[in-house]
Amino acid sequence: MANGQFKECSIMKLFYISGTCALAPHIVIRDAGLDVELVEVRRENGGHVYGNGIDYRRVNPLGKVPALEVDGNIITETQVILRFLATLKPDLLPFPSSGMAHWRMLEVLNFITTEIHRTFSPLWSAHIADAHRREIIQNIGRAFSRFESILGKNEYLGGNSFSVADAYAFVATGWAELFDLDFEPWPLLSAYRERIFARPGTQTALREQGLL
Template sequence: MKLYYLSGACSLSPHIVANEAGIPITLDKVDRATKVTASGEDYMEVNPKGYVPALRLDDGEVLTEGAVIVQYLADLKPESGLAPPHGTLARYRLQEILTYINSELHKSYSPLFNPATPDETRAERTAYLTRRYAYIEAILGKQSYLLGEHFTVADAYLFTVTQWAARVGLDLGPFPALAQYQRRIAERPAVQDAMRAEGLLK
């Protein structure tokens, strides 16, 4: 399988999950400006949506959307415990928190990366993210991971998007449980291997 990625983008999440599950993947970096991959592919033909991640399966099929890709990878190795079994309430809880991260956190960062975003909008998005992180802080104040005491694909996703806070100047100081969580996940070997492969660690 091949994972199309941008360094430090949301594609880091499935990269971490593949490492955690012990699933071998080939990496193909996408050039943000040209949309040409390191292997020479036109990424717009791979994924007409134009953004990462995309996962090309061994049969040539392409999956997109990070929250879907991480569940697919976890289901390839159910013994990893990275996602609860289908049909259980725990699986719906996983999808619930993945959806929250995607809609309330991930997409709220987008305007903060755009230098053309007006200061008023930037302030509104920053305040919005702070409120949404307060919900996450309440969860992590009671347990080690989003779904309890076991690392899942949701933690790979939250870790990835929360890494962006420093890049956009979002102050996470009010959230000590979140800060401890980020440090703990950053120490996982699978996470370090993914970040090193993407040039995010020396």
């Protein structure tokens, strides 16, 4: 996939909050050895700030992470940031540009965004009803079963090499632990998570976010 204007030597900053979806691009950055400045965003007084109390809405008016600044341009949306990063190191972060493999990669990324990442969102609300919580957990379980079946055929979600989809899936499936969702019904997913966890890039990103 061509990426005309931007190169590996672009000046980049990743804005993140520890343990959120911003961990996915952080893992990818460390895995691929990209040179990116990390900027931690803090939740303060109902808003989000970074640096010396700078309002994060200047970077992303929605106040959401991740955001990636590239040569002065801001890119938001986890999936898009991941796809951008993949263009910078195509040898280490394979992203098929044609054929069925291309559509499968887009399919799995969109599945992670809509069926896992977004599905988890209401669980963080203190006001969610128990019945709704149970329904969401069931839906997440169904999504995990889909991964289980993909991982029955391939070592990684996009085939037999680690890709940006795996960093994203590792982070989004990991939230299950916060809601007592046991991985027992999904042994392949569980083993896959261990493999991603053990990667040096993942270990570095987890340490840098204070999660190890």
